[in-house]
Amino acid sequence: MASGVAAGSGFLYARNGALLAAALAYPFLFRQSFPQDLAIKIFLFGGLASAWNVLGGFAGQVSLGNAIFFGVGAYAAAVVQTQWGWTPWAGMLLGMAASAGIGALIGYPCFRLKGHYFAMATLAIGEVISTLFMNWQWVGGAVGVYIPLRDDTWKYFQFGTTKLPYYYVMLAFLVSALLLSAALLRSRMGYYFRAIREDQDAARSLGVPARRYKLAAMGISAALTSAGGSLYAQYVLFIDPHSVFPMMLSIQVVLIAILGGVGTLWGPVVGAMVLIPLSEFTRIYIGGTGSGLDLIAYGLLIIVISVIQPRGVLGFFRKAGAA
Amino acid sequence: MLSIDRIAVDYDGVPALHDITVRVPEGAIVAVVGSNGSGKSTMLKTAAGLLHPSRGTITFEGADISRTPAHEIPKMGIALVPEGRKLFGKMSVRRNLDMGAYTRTSRAEIERNLERVFRFFPRLSERLSQQAGTLSGGEMQMLAIGRAMMSNPRLLMLDEPSLGIAPNLVDRIFEVIADLNAKENLTILLVEQNVSEALSLAHFGYVIQTGRTVLSDTGKALLDSPMVRKAFLGM
Numbered sequence: 001m002a003s004g005v006a007a008g009s010g011f012l013y014a015r016n017g018a019l020l021a022a023a024l025a026y027p028f029l030f031r032q033s034f035p036q037d038l039a040i041k042i043f044l045f046g047g048l049a050s051a052w053n054v055l056g057g058f059a060g061q062v063s064l065g066n067a068i069f070f071g072v073g074a075y076a077a078a079v080v081q082t083q084w085g086w087t088p089w090a091g092m093l094l095g096m097a098a099s100a101g102i103g104a105l106i107g108y109p110c111f112r113l114k115g116h117y118f119a120m121a122t123l124a125i126g127e128v129i130s131t132l133f134m135n136w137q138w139v140g141g142a143v144g145v146y147i148p149l150r151d152d153t154w155k156y157f158q159f160g161t162t163k164l165p166y167y168y169v170m171l172a173f174l175v176s177a178l179l180l181s182a183a184l185l186r187s188r189m190g191y192y193f194r195a196i197r198e199d200q201d202a203a204r205s206l207g208v209p210a211r212r213y214k215l216a217a218m219g220i221s222a223a224l225t226s227a228g229g230s231l232y233a234q235y236v237l238f239i240d241p242h243s244v245f246p247m248m249l250s251i252q253v254v255l256i257a258i259l260g261g262v263g264t265l266w267g268p269v270v271g272a273m274v275l276i277p278l279s280e281f282t283r284i285y286i287g288g289t290g291s292g293l294d295l296i297a298y299g300l301l302i303i304v305i306s307v308i309q310p311r312g313v314l315g316f317f318r319k320a321g322a323a
Numbered sequence: 324m325l326s327i328d329r330i331a332v333d334y335d336g337v338p339a340l341h342d343i344t345v346r347v348p349e350g351a352i353v354a355v356v357g358s359n360g361s362g363k364s365t366m367l368k369t370a371a372g373l374l375h376p377s378r379g380t381i382t383f384e385g386a387d388i389s390r391t392p393a394h395e396i397p398k399m400g401i402a403l404v405p406e407g408r409k410l411f412g413k414m415s416v417r418r419n420l421d422m423g424a425y426t427r428t429s430r431a432e433i434e435r436n437l438e439r440v441f442r443f444f445p446r447l448s449e450r451l452s453q454q455a456g457t458l459s460g461g462e463m464q465m466l467a468i469g470r471a472m473m474s475n476p477r478l479l480m481l482d483e484p485s486l487g488i489a490p491n492l493v494d495r496i497f498e499v500i501a502d503l504n505a506k507e508n509l510t511i512l513l514v515e516q517n518v519s520e521a522l523s524l525a526h527f528g529y530v531i532q533t534g535r536t537v538l539s540d541t542g543k544a545l546l547d548s549p550m551v552r553k554a555f556l557g558m
Contacts, residue, residue, distance in 0.1 A: 195411050201368075204392075204393035
């Protein structure tokens with residue numbers, strides 16, 4: 001970014017404008033259900049990976065438990081409807097607040113741990129929370145929550161006849177995640193995050209209260225992930241602990257961010273554009289036989305990419321050292 | 324100014340320091356010397372609040388800082404130049420200096436400190452936008468000292484500033500340390516393996532062995548003491 005200078009920033013505006021225009025026009029060019037669904041998933045996972053990237057990429061704290069916040073967001077949107085008749089938008093805000101709070105509760109003890117130990121702790125807590133929801137009857141226990149069906153409505157964010165509203169809302173989710181990340185990268189806080197990532201002791205010796213900033217990164221990451229979970233719940237209209245708290249989801253967002261380019265603005269988006277189609281197409285063409293062949297191919301391709309370009313897919317477009 | 328009084332420190336139960344006493348009077352250069360693994364760095368990390376003593380106390384200008392968290396220490400006027408420099412390698416030289424000014428809020432003061440850093444290390448001003456990780460070893464050490472100076476400390480603690488630096492630059496670094504002391508009235512606590520350079524620079528010296536303070540005197544007297552000559556200078 002810094003090397004962009006004056007001419008570069010004009011180019012960046014033009015490029016980002018063109019990308020946005022293309023994204024806005026896409027559903028009119030691809031009217032079938034599958035390509036629209038694919039794009040919605042790319043936006044969702046791009047946004048989730050960006051959210052992870054705030055904590056894992058910028059601040060360097062690798063969380064393997066972000067499904068916690070995704071699930072909390074999904075449940076918040078669904079349960080406020082079934083229990084209190086609220087709109088899912090209110091549930092989304094509630095979920096974001098709850099997730100930020102849960103993130104702080106997890107972070108407070110776990111940020112004493114560094115590196116792999118922090119990652120392992122978040123992984124374990126993710127499983128604990130999934131089990132808790134499995135046994136919590138008020139939110140449907142293992143059966144899950146069916147969101148009551150309605151006619152197309154913005155108030156309850158449900159559209160049975162068209163995917164367009166979901167498409168644009170997911171796009172807005174991704175764009176918000178990117179704008180927030182870009183703002184963070186330029187802010188003082190963003191520099192403190194990176195200082196903590198590069199050397200926590202050095203940052204602390206300069207007066208940076210490392211734990212406070214790590215909690216802030218966790219809170220931002222959790223709230224953003226939670227918003228994605230709420231939108232997902234409204235998209236599929238049925239959630240259960242298996243679908244919104246899977247460990248696989250925690251790992252997938254990490255994979256997307258790392259494969260795209262960890263700690264960069266566009267890495268998570270590029271990662272989602274590569275990995276989500278990869279997983280969908282391997283599933284369509286060689287899945288469904290029960291053999292798990294699609295997952296083998298998916299895993300193999302991930303290995304190939306990371307061997308060829310350890311800096312992430314974005315590394316193909318950059319000279320070394322420009323990150 | 325700083326008084327480390329009979330501290331013991333352990334890493335999760337494994338003892339590293341047994342009984343360390345070091346006193347740093349205001350305005351002095353104090354050198355702590357000892358061989359690899361003697362506990363010099365651990366002592367400095369403890370003074371910087373990155374570790375906390377299990378016994379003994381550390382006081383700074385009369386206040387007990389034994390349990391003060393690391394991020395509060397710089398506000399009190401202590402800055403650490405850590406071992407191995409610990410720069411933020413992927414940030415520019417300028418951003419590293421900015422990070423050093425974390426505790427400073429006045430723009431004017433930050434500018435003043437920046438100018439002072441450039442006065443001591445003109446070369447840094449030529450490399451402001453360069454990534455810190457691409458500097459040479461000597462430049463990195465200059466940046467690490469400059470970064471510490473940005474918090475406008477009264478006590479500067481340096482952990483092995485001569486480590487991994489070309490010999491001619493080592494002299495330059497020690498010159499700068501002497502200058503900082505003489506011209507800027509900075510009190511200096513220095514930990515070094517380069518015993519002869521450190522002790523000839525220092526007003527007072529301490530010798531540490533396996534986590535204990537075993538000898539203390541003026542720098543000159545220590546240089547001449549038979550124990551130091553035999554153990555460290557090979558004479």
